[in-house]
Amino acid sequence: MSARSIFARPARFAAVAPYLWMVLFFLVPFGFVLKISLSQTAIAQPPYVPLFNLTAGWDAIVAALKQLSLDNFRLLVSDNLYITSYLRSFVVAVTSTLILLLIGYPVAYGMARLPQRWQAFAMMLVIVPFWTSFLIRIYAWINILQHDGLLNKVLLALHLVATPVVWLSTDSAMYIGIVYSYLPFMILPLYATLVRMDPSQLEAAADLGASPRQAFWLVTFPLSLPGVGAGALLCFIPIVGEFVIPDLLAGSASMMIGQTLWLEFFANKDWPVASAVAVALLVLLVPPLLLYDRLQRRTLGGAG
Amino acid sequence: MTHKVGRISPFNITALALGLAFLYLPIVILVIYSFNASRLVTVWGGWSLRWYTEVFNDRATLEAAWMSLRVAAVSATSATLLGTLAAVGLARGERFKGRTLFSGMLLAPLVMPEVIAGLALLLLFVALDVERGFWTVTIAHTTLTMCFVTVVVQSRLVSLDRTIEEAAMDLGCDPLQAFVRVTLPLIFPAIAAGWMLAFTLSLDDVVIASFTTGPGSATLPIRIYSEVRLGVKPQINAICTMMIAFIAVVIVIASLASKLSNAQGRSAAPL
């Protein structure tokens, strides 16, 4: 028993309450999602056939287990609506993440190169918009992107276009909205890795004959890859399930999977299918989630 | 910096300036147009406060705002309590049974798509046959925001010099006293930052609140969202500006408070 373990016992005791909370309100609900995704749709309130009742005894449970159906999942793979939704989510998330990297990296790099006293200020500038509601930020873009909004006015004034461009309800608008909302999540992990880098490594590279450009690609960039990974995952995973941004900014021609889930749940009242969509989405997100978890653990540390 | 290598270049400055302009310009435009006298949201008709008065005459919006503030205050407070406890468990509990599950449960919501979390919580509330409204939204927000609090507080705890706690025990503190008298004052800025984060996240959320709230108890974001779907309205500009102003005031107060406590301890966690 060391000093660390003198602390360990009360610390573990402290974790009991949040542990129970997370089990009850995070883990158990997923059990319900799984259960309902395996049950039949019904026009009722709540709109699904209750699967089993734990008070009904073992036989009832066995009987109920026999009723479990994979119909909802069969629907997911047979109906084009769902497959195209998943694919679109994936494409949108990958594209957005790449755009975010292209924009976020130079910004983070610039921040990390700022004189020390300016860095905290620049950091604050990046974080402050994050404190304002993302809904407001999306709304702000609707203001700008609408038919007679500021963007078109500027473009017309500069004679870059002859007639107003349709921005709203297009993929461009959606990408602008996503990039805008997620930019701080990309910049911060990148900045965190870039600022930790030892400037003498660049000096060593220069001393050994590397041009600044070579030094960047041979030293800085490879060393910043953990930050790139963290930032990319921090953006990619939630973008896959994004609902509000595509709903407000993109057209209704094709939907992302979050929109499909919302539609099934709120409009079609098909809770079992919505649950199946969620389960499938979750399964698809497990690999990037595990990767993210590993990166986090490495940076967060903790015991052991 | 006098060395040539790694010096900031015009390219760096431009990238930084463009990035920041991209972040701020839309918000600035929104704020300006909230004071527009014209009903047409795109035509400037002079300065006016009319949309603000309209907002204050709109009962539904005021009720939604009140609901949101209550949810945010209660959920942020309980999330800070639970999140800090969780952070202590993870940062000081060493290895224990179920640690991996615990930290996984606390990390997943940070990136988990909100639609999934919202759906899952709703199904739980339905199964438990709980009436949906203020408490269900509050519980949902507590669950999600406590994970953010945990990350912020945990990173502070991990970076804290452990010998300071040992010194406290060496000078006669039992572990609990050492935590209360030494650790807690030192991590307080991070706890406050965690509360702020939880508060704004709760005030910001549409998706989870939509799933977990009941009829007649809409939050402000839900109300804004449903209005925005119908198009741009000058009243929304005014509501948004007020929300920005509110958050700005809270941030200024918080940073002043952390400056004050900086005189005693060290700086707050970045978020």
Next chain:
Amino acid sequence: MTEESPDIDAPAALAGSAPPVDASADLPLLRIEGVGKKFGAFRAVDRLSLDIREGEFFALLGPSGCGKTTLLRMLAGFETPDEGRILLGGRDIAPMPPHQRPVNMMFQNYALFPHLSVRDNIAFGLRRAGMARAAIDIRVAEMVALVKLDGLEKRKPDQLSGGQKQRVALARALARRPQVLLLDEPLAALDKKLRESTQLELMALQRRLGMTFIIVTHDQEEAMTMANRIGVMDAGRLEQVATPRNLYEAPHSRWVAEFIGDVNLFDGEIASRDPHRLIVSTRDGGTIVVAEPRQPVGKTAVSIAIRPEKVKLSRRGPALDAIDSHAINRLEGVVTDVSYLGGLTVYQVKLDSGAMVRSSMANTVRIDIDAYSAGQRVVVWFTPDDCVVLEQ
């Protein structure tokens, strides 16, 4: 090798200022008995025993990773030994948590509480002990005066210099009047000049308070300067416990001889024994005569250790040749390198056998016309009394 080593090779006069050794006296203040600590498969402290008397200034010296800090942390209560007992005033404190032990520690990084003023840092331990407010005020003032921090009581640690922080840490640890004060590399963060003056202040303070100090350090000069006795540790074990002088002049092992200071070593075998001396035939230094050690040497394979300042150089000449060959050891070689270090000059000499020998000489005059230069042929000599025989 955990037993206290009596002065063996050295005459009694060499024992210096060490407190009188009296094994028959009552129990020492601190008795460490077969204490062991493992971290996984790594044996940090290996069944170590050690007695420390009241009022002693004891140094644990060793390379990093030798277990000295782990031992100190076990005394403070931050680690619990896997085996053995730690008797403080006859009571086993090994199972006791740190906050109940009558020992205090001064941490390497000081571990001052950044949110508390100097005054509150010093008063921290007194408040935990439930001392009355007035008594605390008096004790704090006493401590502030003791470490010369007057006028800084209201400052926060951030507003102090390194030396001032060090004093606060010391005052805070002393305030509770511990039976033993543990110091973990207390001067490591100070620059050289400040460190030297602080060493003297710490010694004076310890003598004035009559308190028992145990210091952990990797700096042998620091240990030699301050401590009455030094325990040299390696790989979790005490290699030797002795006064600074005995450690240097009468090392017990080749490892200690090489760890403490600089040394020339000749490996060889005992060829014959006289009543008062051993004749050792070495590979690199020919036949070397050494004084018979008081502790008999069992094995025939030995190393002979000679400190560089005891190796003398001279030009070839009849004066030296006239001396009885058994009275001194004489070798020949060529100076290959001369390093002038200010107070002394170190000469590297390549012997005719090919082995290198170091000799250091004090620069007692400002202009030395007789100084040796590289390439010069010299006689290297040393007396049998200056050699230490170590078993291999």
